[in-house]
Amino acid sequence: xxxxxxxxxxxxxxxxxxxxxxxxxxxxxxxxxxxxxxxxxxxxxxxxxxxxxxxxxxxxxxxxxxxxxxxxxxxxxxxxxxxxxxxxxxxxxxxxxxxxxxxxxxxxxxxxxxxxxxxxxxxxxxxxxxxxxxxxxxxxxx
Amino acid sequence: xxxxxxxxxxxxxxxxxxxxxxxxxxxxxxxxxxxxxxxxxxxxxxxxxxxxxxxxxxxxxxxxxxxxxxxxxxxxxxxxxxxxxxxxxxxxxxxxxxxxxxxxxxxxxxxxxxxxxxxxxxxxxxxxxxxxxxxxxxxxxxxxxxxxxxxxxxxxxxxxxxxxxxxxxxxxxxxxxxxxxxxxxxxxxxxxxxxxxxxxxxxxxxxxxxxxxxxxxxxxxxxxxxxxxxxxxxxxxxxxxxxxxxxxxxxxxxxxxxxxxxxxxxxxxxxxxxxxxxxxxxxxxxxxxxxxxxxxxxxxxxxxxxxxxxxxxxxxxxxxxxxxxxxxxxxxxxxxxxxxxxxxxxxxxxxxxxxxxxxxxxxxxxxxxxxxxxxxxxxxxxxxxxxxxxxxxxxxxxxxxxxxxxxxxxxxxxxxxxxxxxxxxxxxxxxxxxxxxxxxxxxxxxxxxxxxxxxxxxxx
Amino acid sequence: xxxxxxxxxxxxxxxxxxxxxxxxxxxxxxxxxxxxxxxxxxxxxxxxxxxxxxxxxxxxxxxxxxxxxxxxxxxxxxxxxxxxxxxxxxxxxxxxxxxxxxxxxxxxxxxxxxxxxxxxxxxxxxxxxxxxxxxxxxxxxxxxxxxxxxxxxxxxxxxxxxxxxxxxxxxxxxxxxxxxxxxxxxxxxxxxxxxxxxxxxxxxxxxxxxxxxxxxxxxxxxxxxxxxxxxxxxxxxxxxxxxxxxxxxxxxxxxxxxxxxxxxxxxxxxxxxxxxxxxxxxxxxxxxxxxxxxxxxxx
Numbered sequence: 001x002x003x004x005x006x007x008x009x010x011x012x013x014x015x016x017x018x019x020x021x022x023x024x025x026x027x028x029x030x031x032x033x034x035x036x037x038x039x040x041x042x043x044x045x046x047x048x049x050x051x052x053x054x055x056x057x058x059x060x061x062x063x064x065x066x067x068x069x070x071x072x073x074x075x076x077x078x079x080x081x082x083x084x085x086x087x088x089x090x091x092x093x094x095x096x097x098x099x100x101x102x103x104x105x106x107x108x109x110x111x112x113x114x115x116x117x118x119x120x121x122x123x124x125x126x127x128x129x130x131x132x133x134x135x136x137x138x139x140x141x142x
Numbered sequence: 143x144x145x146x147x148x149x150x151x152x153x154x155x156x157x158x159x160x161x162x163x164x165x166x167x168x169x170x171x172x173x174x175x176x177x178x179x180x181x182x183x184x185x186x187x188x189x190x191x192x193x194x195x196x197x198x199x200x201x202x203x204x205x206x207x208x209x210x211x212x213x214x215x216x217x218x219x220x221x222x223x224x225x226x227x228x229x230x231x232x233x234x235x236x237x238x239x240x241x242x243x244x245x246x247x248x249x250x251x252x253x254x255x256x257x258x259x260x261x262x263x264x265x266x267x268x269x270x271x272x273x274x275x276x277x278x279x280x281x282x283x284x285x286x287x288x289x290x291x292x293x294x295x296x297x298x299x300x301x302x303x304x305x306x307x308x309x310x311x312x313x314x315x316x317x318x319x320x321x322x323x324x325x326x327x328x329x330x331x332x333x334x335x336x337x338x339x340x341x342x343x344x345x346x347x348x349x350x351x352x353x354x355x356x357x358x359x360x361x362x363x364x365x366x367x368x369x370x371x372x373x374x375x376x377x378x379x380x381x382x383x384x385x386x387x388x389x390x391x392x393x394x395x396x397x398x399x400x401x402x403x404x405x406x407x408x409x410x411x412x413x414x415x416x417x418x419x420x421x422x423x424x425x426x427x428x429x430x431x432x433x434x435x436x437x438x439x440x441x442x443x444x445x446x447x448x449x450x451x452x453x454x455x456x457x458x459x460x461x462x463x464x465x466x467x468x469x470x471x472x473x474x475x476x477x478x479x480x481x482x483x484x485x486x487x488x489x490x491x492x493x494x495x496x497x498x499x500x501x502x503x504x505x506x507x508x509x510x511x512x513x514x515x516x517x518x519x520x521x522x523x524x525x526x527x528x529x530x531x532x533x534x535x536x537x538x539x540x541x542x543x544x545x546x547x548x549x550x551x552x553x554x555x556x557x558x559x560x561x562x563x564x565x566x567x568x569x570x571x572x573x574x575x576x577x578x579x580x581x582x583x584x585x586x587x588x589x590x591x592x593x594x595x596x597x598x599x600x601x602x
Numbered sequence: 603x604x605x606x607x608x609x610x611x612x613x614x615x616x617x618x619x620x621x622x623x624x625x626x627x628x629x630x631x632x633x634x635x636x637x638x639x640x641x642x643x644x645x646x647x648x649x650x651x652x653x654x655x656x657x658x659x660x661x662x663x664x665x666x667x668x669x670x671x672x673x674x675x676x677x678x679x680x681x682x683x684x685x686x687x688x689x690x691x692x693x694x695x696x697x698x699x700x701x702x703x704x705x706x707x708x709x710x711x712x713x714x715x716x717x718x719x720x721x722x723x724x725x726x727x728x729x730x731x732x733x734x735x736x737x738x739x740x741x742x743x744x745x746x747x748x749x750x751x752x753x754x755x756x757x758x759x760x761x762x763x764x765x766x767x768x769x770x771x772x773x774x775x776x777x778x779x780x781x782x783x784x785x786x787x788x789x790x791x792x793x794x795x796x797x798x799x800x801x802x803x804x805x806x807x808x809x810x811x812x813x814x815x816x817x818x819x820x821x822x823x824x825x826x827x828x829x830x831x832x833x834x835x836x837x838x839x840x841x842x843x844x845x846x847x848x849x850x851x852x853x854x855x856x857x858x859x860x861x862x863x864x865x866x867x868x869x870x871x872x873x874x875x876x877x878x879x880x881x882x883x884x885x886x887x888x889x890x891x892x893x894x895x896x897x898x899x900x901x
Contacts, residue, residue: 081897081898082894082896082897082898083896083898084898085898086898086900087898099898099900100832100845102820102829102845102852102853103852103853105845105846105847105848105849105850105852105853105876105897106847106848106891106894106897107897107898108890108891109853110853110884110888110889111884111887111888111890148686148722149685149686150686150719150721150722150727151679151685151686151689151690151720151721151722152685152686153679153680153681153682153683153684153685153689154680154681154682154683154685155680156651156680157651158679158718158719158720158721160719160722178718178719178720179648179717179718179719180710180717180718180763180764181648181710181756181757181763181764181766182763182764185761185763186756186759186760186761186762186763189760190890190891191890191891191892191893191894193891193892193893193894194886194890194891194892194893197878197892197893198756198759198886198892201650201652201755201756201783201886202650203650203651203652204649204650204651204652204653204654204655204656204784205651205652205655207650207652248655248658252658252680252681253680256683261683265669265670265674265675266641266674266675266676266692266696267669267674267675267676267677267678267681267682267683268682268683269683269684269692270683270684271683271684271685271686271688271689290666293658293664293665293666294664296658297658297659297660297661297664297864297865298865300659300864301659301864301865301867303864304863304864304865304867304868305867305868306873307868307873308863308868308869308870308872308873308875309863309864309868309869309870309873310659310863310864311652311655311656311784312652312783312784312880313873314870314873314875314878315873315875317838317875322838322839322873322874322875323839323872323873323874323875324839324874332867422712422717422763422764424713424716424717493839494839495837495838495839495840495874496837497836497837497895498837498895499895499896572685583649583650583651
């Protein structure tokens with residue numbers, strides 16, 4: 001699942017606050033076990049920071065893509081998700097790749113098939129839900 | 143002056159039926175069986191993915207759902223020119239056998255015995271509407287106890303089915319090629335264990351109970367006979383190494399036992415609520431039922447456990463109401479024996495599934511004898527989707543309307559001529575009808591796209 | 603999204619045993635005469651009557667416990683001893699107050715409901731539509747059992763020749779919905795037990811008891827790790843993720859992976875087939891195709 005850039009940065013901020021507490025503990029406490037435990041916590045936070053950075057890079061890549069590829073409605077219709085073609089759907093002018101999206105088994109979703117502009121259907125079913133942010137962007141629908 | 147009797151609902155069957163009969167001088171002089179449920183499966187299947195037909199058609203009926211999965215699978219295999227391996231057939235027939243056992247135990251105890259025994263007091267469900275109970279108290283209580291005990295056994299029959307089929311009703315296991323999962327040793331022993339429990343119950347309780355009832359209601363060996371024409375599409379038959387374990391496609395009529403030929407099947411709608419172009423039409427004059435009239439070489443036939451027991455030579459006492467019930471319980475025992483043989487021949491952990499592709503155009507038929515009798519599915523595929531689907535169920539044979547030359551349906555014929563002891567309580571009618579094990583949810587469909595077709599030819 | 607640690611999530615164990623413990627409690631209370639047995643009507647309407655068969659597959663409690671210790675079942679087409687008028691007398695004479703109505707099968711509304719006649723009473727046909735109208739508003743609770751009663755199900759599959767609709771479409775009052783094809787016996791018996799003890803169970807925004815219908819199959823699937831790693835089965839009978847064959851687990855909210863079927867022995871995915879979404883609104887049309895082999899694997 002792709003987190004949004006903002007939520008990643010919020011978590012990073014949280015980690016840095018918690019890390020400060022751990023560092024303070026190491027300075028203040030004389031008990032070696034307490035300090036050991038705080039060091040362990042710091043180590044875990046570093047691992048998490050690495051993962052968050054990867055997430056941020058992935059998020060950045062997604063933001064760059066929309067300007068790179070333009071897809072016509074006719075081209076879109078070929079991306080049915082069958083026989084080797086990936087499954088693409090368009091919503092609000094953006095084309096998304098739903099080939100491995102769990103809700104799109106057999107490249108269908110509640111009776112809808114891939115390779116189409118589903119702006120209307122999306123609005124009537126998912127208005128207000130944060131679904132599109134988590135989808136992989138392929139390009140723009142022209 | 144003839145007295146008109148209407149029984150609606152005929153309870154303790156699958157689906158909704160009305161019997162309309164006329165009694166004069168204590169005899170039934172006229173009778174109609176009316177199927178009163180319509181959904182239109184044959185129309186629904188058009189345009190769908192052919193593989194989906196296996197699971198979709200299961201929903202025609204809750205108590206014999208596996209039967210439809212079987213016929214649908216066999217029709218698809220015929221259309222796609224796939225021959226299942228023997229192991230695939232054994233595994234699939236094991237699931238089929240489980241469905242037989244579930245159905246026959248429930249049909250005998252839950253559907254049939256309340257006609258002949260008093261169930262315990264204190265249950266609104268079991269308050270009888272007549273007094274023709276002849277068993278002495280002890281024997282009555284014994285069968286009533288077995289009624290409740292049988293709930294465990296029929297439930298276990300479905301548990302056994304689910305071991306290979308995933309769930310019951312509406313299993314997932316029956317599919318092209320055989321079944322989907324593999325039979326590992328733990329599944330095999332689980333099935334063997336449940337089977338032995340069921341076998342014991344059938345031998346020690348169910349069969350004796352049926353004969354006990356027969357002993358106190360002897361006239362039922364002589365009423366409700368019908369035409370005496372019997373038909374089977376064959377089942378548990380034609381194995382490469384095991385031969386035929388039960389019955390081959392055969393018919394029995396005046397001319398004796400002959401091979402069954404699919405080209406002889408026809409379905410008429412003269413008295414059924416369908417127009418000439420197969421649309422539902424409840425305003426059609428003379429029509430009185432959603433069930434159509436299946437005929438073989440123009441004649442009405444009976445299918446089911448009695449037909450199978452007769453045609454295979456296992457039970458030929460007679461053709462009557464009680465004989466049907468006896469045949470059903472004897473068949474249950476036969477099925478347990480067949481399943482034991484199949485289990486002995488299973489190779490564990492064999493996978494029979496392949497990656498299948500839908501042909502652009504194809505057609506196939508799936509004919510198989512199943513819990514209530516002969517079941518046929520016919521499929522045509524065009525542009526890789528279902529373009530035509532026809533279903534003729536056992537109840538279309540047994541509970542058919544009359545045909546254009548006024549030949550009564552099988553069950554109608556069985557009712558007519560019956561002596562009714564007490565015209566104010568014509569218990570004989572329901573008892574005769576129930577011996578056929580009607581399933582109206584199965585029996586009512588419509589063709590689509592064009593004229594109704596008399597026979598379906600399979601292109602080899 | 604909840605994590606499964608160790609063997610099973612404790613909350614899930616709790617939910618599984620909740621149904622059983624509710625039913626035990628009802629039993630005890632009835633034995634102690636602290637609970638009055640209500641009347642239960644089980645109507646079979648435009649459907650396959652598979653849900654009553656499924657109910658007969660219940661174990662602990664089983665059907666005998668239901669009719670002896672939980673409710674007095676006063677009407678059911680498949681099981682009741684009387685027939686004809688006597689059967690319908692039993693129905694209409696015992697449904698004046700306080701009964702629970704369980705309905706399976708959809709309601710055919712074509713030709714004023716005449717496509718499904720469930721009886722003839724005092725000379726007049728009683729259609730499925732009549733039955734729901736006559737009894738639905740009066741009942742203390744109405745439970746739609748199975749896909750057809752919940753939203754039309756297979757009976758309403760395109761092109762819906764008999765014009766079938768779910769039970770709620772006929773009634774103004776609330777209908778508790780138990781989708782599934784068929785409905786698992788535990789889902790019905792657990793809901794009934796809750797009603798008898800505590801009143802109506804907590805329902806989601808589509809009137810399904812949260813007790814059974816809260817979490818996606820996908821989030822509880824034993825094969826989820828295969829999905830997450832992109833290891834997909836190419837045909838039925840394999841042990842890996844069935845997503846590419848058409849599995850609807852990701853959009854179906856019900857507890858099959860944990861509860862399983864028929865004395866808890868198996869369930870579709872464990873039988874190496876995809877879930878076909880039978881417990882979701884939209885089944886079957888919106889869950890098709892059930893089985894596909896030509897879905898693209900790579901992004």
